[in-house]
Structure formats: C-alpha cells, structure tokens
Amino acid sequence: MGQEDRSSVTYGVFKESTQQESRVALTPDIAVRLKRSHVSCLIESDAGISAGFSDDDFRQAGVQVVSKEEIIATAQAFGFVERPSADLIAMLPAGSWVLGMLGSFTDEGYTAALQDAGLVGIAMERLPRQLSAAQSMDEMTSQNSVMGYKSVLVAAQEYGSFLPMMTTAAGTIRPAKVLVLGAGIAGLQAIGTAKRLGAVVTAYDVRPASREEVESLGAKFLDLDVDFSAGQGQGGYARQLTEEEQQAQQRAVDEKAAQFDIVITTAKVPGRKPPVLLSKAGVEGLHRGAVIVDCAASDLGGNVEGSAPGMTVTAGGVKVIGNADLASGVATTASMLLSRNLADTLAHFVSEGGALQMDLSRELDDALVISGRKEGRD
Numbered sequence: 001m002g003q004e005d006r007s008s009v010t011y012g013v014f015k016e017s018t019q020q021e022s023r024v025a026l027t028p029d030i031a032v033r034l035k036r037s038h039v040s041c042l043i044e045s046d047a048g049i050s051a052g053f054s055d056d057d058f059r060q061a062g063v064q065v066v067s068k069e070e071i072i073a074t075a076q077a078f079g080f081v082e083r084p085s086a087d088l089i090a091m092l093p094a095g096s097w098v099l100g101m102l103g104s105f106t107d108e109g110y111t112a113a114l115q116d117a118g119l120v121g122i123a124m125e126r127l128p129r130q131l132s133a134a135q136s137m138d139e140m141t142s143q144n145s146v147m148g149y150k151s152v153l154v155a156a157q158e159y160g161s162f163l164p165m166m167t168t169a170a171g172t173i174r175p176a177k178v179l180v181l182g183a184g185i186a187g188l189q190a191i192g193t194a195k196r197l198g199a200v201v202t203a204y205d206v207r208p209a210s211r212e213e214v215e216s217l218g219a220k221f222l223d224l225d226v227d228f229s230a231g232q233g234q235g236g237y238a239r240q241l242t243e244e245e246q247q248a249q250q251r252a253v254d255e256k257a258a259q260f261d262i263v264i265t266t267a268k269v270p271g272r273k274p275p276v277l278l279s280k281a282g283v284e285g286l287h288r289g290a291v292i293v294d295c296a297a298s299d300l301g302g303n304v305e306g307s308a309p310g311m312t313v314t315a316g317g318v319k320v321i322g323n324a325d326l327a328s329g330v331a332t333t334a335s336m337l338l339s340r341n342l343a344d345t346l347a348h349f350v351s352e353g354g355a356l357q358m359d360l361s362r363e364l365d366d367a368l369v370i371s372g373r374k375e376g377r378d
C-alpha cells in the first residue's frame with residue numbers, strides 16, 4: 001500500500017478571502033510533512049500565489065489543487081489564516097474541524113456560531129504555550145515574531161532619516177532613537193531588528209522579568225518611575241493593570257515618548273482589550289516626522305489612542321501606523337511558520353489509525369477545542 005493510500009484525514013485550505021491577506025495556511029513542505037501523519041491535503045487553486053507558492057509547487061508536494069466546492073465536499077478538517085466567515089461556516093459540513101485564530105477570547109458569538117453549525121473549533125489562540133509539546137504549534141509566537149520584525153521595517157520606510165548613525169562629507173547624522181513598548185515576543189524581535197539597523201533602542205514592559213531580556217539585546221530599559229512590580233500575571237503574561245495604574249502609566253509614557261523618533265507598541269494582555277499606552281496628547285508630543293507603529297491595533301482598539309489600520313498623519317506631522325497585517329507583509333516565511341503551527345496542531349488530533357479524535361482529558365485538547373467537544377468523526 002502506498003503512503004498516499006494510508007492517509008485517512010483530508011485537510012483543506014482555501015484561498016484567504018480578504019484582499020489584504022497574503023499568507024496561506026498551507027505550504028508545500030508542510031503538506032509533505034502532513035502526509036507522514038496520515039493527512040492528505042487539498043488546496044484551492046491560487047491560494048498560495050501571494051505568498052510565493054504556485055499551484056504546481058503544491059502539486060509537486062502531492063497536494064490536490066481543486067475548487068473551493070470540492071474542498072468543502074471532501075475535507076474533514078480546514079485550516080485558516082483568518083477565521084472563516086459566517087457564510088463559509090454555513091457551507092462547511094457538520095462534524096468537520098476548523099483550525100485557526102478563532103477570536104474566542106473576545107467573541108463568544110463566534111464560538112456559538114461554530115457550535116450551532118456542528119463544527120469542531122480548534123482555537124489556536126488558546127494554546128497552552130508553556131507546554132513543551134505545544135512549542136511547534138505556537139502560531140501566536142511565530143506570527144508575533146514576524147510582526148515585530150516587520151514593524152521596524154515599516155517604521156524605517158516611513159521615517160525621513162537614517163536609523164544608523166551616518167558620517168557623510170556633509171556632516172554626521174545621529175542615529176534614530178527608537179522606543180519599543182511591550183517587550184514580549186513581538187517587542188523583542190522589534191528591538192533586535194532596530195538594533196541591527198543601527199538605531200539607539202529603549203524598551204519598556206510592565207513585567208519586571210523583561211528588563212533583563214531587553215538589556216541582553218543591548219537596549220536600554222525605560223524607567224517610568226511608576227511601580228508596577230506586580231505587573232506579571234499568570235503563566236508569565238502581563239496582568240491587566242488597574243484603572244489608576246493605567247492612567248499613571250499613560251502619563252509617564254506620554255511624557256517620555258516625546259524624545260523618540262520612532263515608537264513601536266506591542267503591548268497586549270491575553271484575552272483582553274490592549275492597554276492604551278500613548279494618549280492623543282502623547283502622540284501630539286512627538287516631533288514632526290516621528291513615526292509610531294501600533295502592532296496591537298485591532299478591532300478591539302490598540303496601544304495608541306486613535307490608531308487605525310493603515311496610516312494616519314496627525315496635524316503635527318506624526319505618522320501613526322496601525323497594524324495593517326504586518327505579518328502578512330512577510331508572507332512567504334509567515335506562511336511557512338503558521339502552516340507548520342497548524343499542521344502540528346492537526347497532527348496532534350490524528351489518531352494512530354488515521355482518524356480525527358479529541359481526548360478532553362489531555363490538557364492540549366481541553367484548551368484548544370472550543371466547540372463540538374465530543375469524539376470527532378473518522
């Protein structure tokens with residue numbers, strides 16, 4: 001029996017439906033990997049084009065390139081970069097599995113919609129990231145790393161001067177001063193990237209443990225003169241600050257941010273609205289030509305008051321860029337990473353006999369399965 005004959009779970013990936021999304025949830029190398037886990041793959045024609053993968057690349061990896069309708073009719077599990085729309089949910093067969101960032105912390109209605117449709121929802125945002133078995137499934141880490149890297153490139157592109165110090169015959173240009181707010185996965189990647197480009201980097205995070213990480217990358221830790229010594233919450237994440245703490249922090253950040261040329265914000269608290277670190281007044285305090293990239297900007301709001309996806313320019317000439325799919329801007333590698341994250345998550349649920357199965361007594365399953373919490377179909 002050939003390897004293909006033994007594959008008994010069929011995994012389908014569609015072309016992402018929003019125009020600004022260039023990533024794809026499956027890459028050819030990962031399809032080969034999935035075959036070894038008894039999973040065969042279907043992909044919609046042209047799904048990988050904007051990420052740099054042609055239909056032929058997929059065919060050579062043993063993936064069947066088919067229509068959206070055929071995927072819906074054949075696959076038992078579906079992987080997504082962006083969660084499926086309500087229209088697509090209505091088309092997917094009951095009992096099938098949906099893997100992606102499902103927004104379950106902030107959108108209970110969506111989880112209910114999956115449940116009502118009889119779909120098994122695997123919410124990548126709920127991964128218990130501290131488990132060693134979960135490391136290769138950690139989409140949040142992989143995509144936030146890409147985002148942190150890209151945020152600096154976007155800022156450098158918009159900034160009207162050099163990031164490194166530059167000595168020219170016409171004079172010496174001082175290096176750009178970059179402030180990174182939030183020094184988690186994205187923030188540390190932003191610090192490293194800005195350092196490599198020659199900027200002078202300062203960073204801040206509410207978790208006391210982050211000081212050492214910031215300094216080990218050669219950046220300076222920003223002292224806000226406000227005590228958040230209890231800023232660390234459960235599982236190594238930040239806790240949500242109280243209203244008074246947030247206000248004190250915002251005042252301090254507003255004041256200190258004025259001296260920087262570029263501000264990158266990446267502060268988040270899992271499952272909550274991102275904290276506003278920089279108020280409108282703080283933004284207006286930056287000099288003309290300064291650039292702010294708000295990586296936390298989303299439908300829930302961001303770290304910068306008034307930031308919105310895309311770029312806005314204030315009356316004072318400060319450019320404020322809201323996270324408009326920063327990870328999608330590094331589409332090839334971002335897709336390879338997230339494709340691996342999704343594939344390893346899917347493979348976790350494929351039984352020895354090649355069927356989709358959950359076992360809610362396992363910590364990973366219990367955390368990830370948000371709807372259809374029962375035995376999966378074969």
Ligand code: NAD
Nearest residue numbers: 129130182183184185205206207236238267268269270275
């Ligand atoms: P995240 O995206 O939820 O938050 C980004 C950063 O924002 C965090 O560092 C957080 O402390 C910071 N932040 C939150 N509120 C803030 C505020 N008011 N002011 C300033 N900063 C604020 O988190 P993340 O980047 O995914 O990871 C956060 C932590 O979790 C890190 O320590 C990371 O090492 C850890 N982590 C561990 C694992 C693992 O165990 N495998 C995996 C991923 C992340």
